[in-house]
Amino acid sequence: DPEVGDVLEVVTAFPPAQGIIRTVRFVDFKALSSVNGLVIKPRRDGLKITLGANDVVLSSKDGLIVSSLAQSRSEDVKDIPARRRGYIDLTDLQGMDPILLSRRRSELMDKAANSKGRDRENARLQLSYLLLANRLGNEALGVLNVMISENRVDDLSADILMAKAAASVVAHRPREALDLLNSSTLSEEADAVMWRAMARVQVQDFKGARSDVLSAETIVKGYPEWVRNKFFMSGLRAAVETGDMELAVRLTDKVDFAGLDKDQASEFNLLEARIDEMDGRYDEAISEERR
Numbered sequence: 648d649p650e651v652g653d654v655l656e657v658v659t660a661f662p663p664a665q666g667i668i669r670t671v672r673f674v675d676f677k678a679l680s681s682v683n684g685l686v687i688k689p690r691r692d693g694l695k696i697t698l699g700a701n702d703v704v705l706s707s708k709d710g711l712i713v714s715s716l717a718q719s720r721s722e723d724v725k726d727i728p729a730r731r732r733g734y735i736d737l738t739d740l741q742g743m744d745p746i747l748l749s750r751r752r753s754e755l756m757d758k759a760a761n762s763k764g765r766d767r768e769n770a771r772l773q774l775s776y777l778l779l780a781n782r783l784g785n786e787a788l789g790v791l792n793v794m795i796s797e798n799r800v801d802d803l804s805a806d807i808l809m810a811k812a813a814a815s816v817v818a819h820r821p822r823e824a825l826d827l828l829n830s831s832t833l834s835e836e837a838d839a840v841m842w843r844a845m846a847r848v849q850v851q852d853f854k855g856a857r858s859d860v861l862s863a864e865t866i867v868k869g870y871p872e873w874v875r876n877k878f879f880m881s882g883l884r885a886a887v888e889t890g891d892m893e894l895a896v897r898l899t900d901k902v903d904f905a906g907l908d909k910d911q912a913s914e915f916n917l918l919e920a921r922i923d924e925m926d927g928r929y930d931e932a933i934s935e936e937r938r
Contacts, residue, residue, distance in 0.1 A: 658698065731837060880915065
């Protein structure tokens with residue numbers, strides 16, 4: 648392309664005209680929109696284009712990367728929750744009354760104390776999930792730290808680390824959470840991105856939190872109401888602080904106000920006031936701030 652300076656590979660085709668309606672981007676090459684034939688812009692050295700009788704084959708010596716990690720994560724987001732790596736099923740464990748919670752907690756503690764090997768570690772992990780589901784973050788961390796120190800079942804390591812990261816967010820220990828969520832073990836999991844959005848707001852990294860909220864917004868429906876509200880409130884704060892009016896308005900509609908605690912309700916009213924202010928509705932903003 649003499650105007651831009653790009654080197655393009657062009658494959659012509661016989662009539663009738665057959666081209667690509669819109670530009671398609673891959674990691675190693677870009678297929679540009681065309682009226683007839685193919686126009687390929689390589690994004691790596693060594694891209695080879697081979698013409699067949701009825702097809703065109705793109706290849707390289709080391710193979711091609713079709714999708715990026717972010718794209719792979721977006722596919723992961725579409726999975727049902729139980730099939731997603733990193734998902735913690737808290738729904739059936741949350742909202743227990745104190746007596747039932749105490750009873751279930753004692754049962755799992757007894758099972759862990761009287762079991763060995765995998766059975767003991769599974770009981771401990773379920774105990775940590777029970778505590779996390781009922782927002783007892785520090786108590787869940789106590790159980791998980793014991794598991795990590797003993798490290799008896801290697802294939803549970805990722806599950807333990809994810810649970811510890813989530814518990815750290817709930818216990819308002821964002822630095823510890825971020826160390827785990829940014830690790831090579833967890834960083835590319837869709838659910839890790841969700842928890843990381845909340846941790847980033849806790850350390851006032853609003854730009855990073857906004858990015859994570861946009862990536863993980865569709866997966867929160869698989870979590871209990873209190874997790875969804877915590878995520879949406881974090882996203883709302885990040886949107887307001889970064890001036891993203893569209894995201895702020897969208898997340899305002901997703902927050903279940905009836906499920907907020909007193910502090911969250913106050914914060915929500917304040918954020919709504921800031922949205923009104925961003926939109927130039929100063930009278931409404933003052934009214935919200937006085938609520």
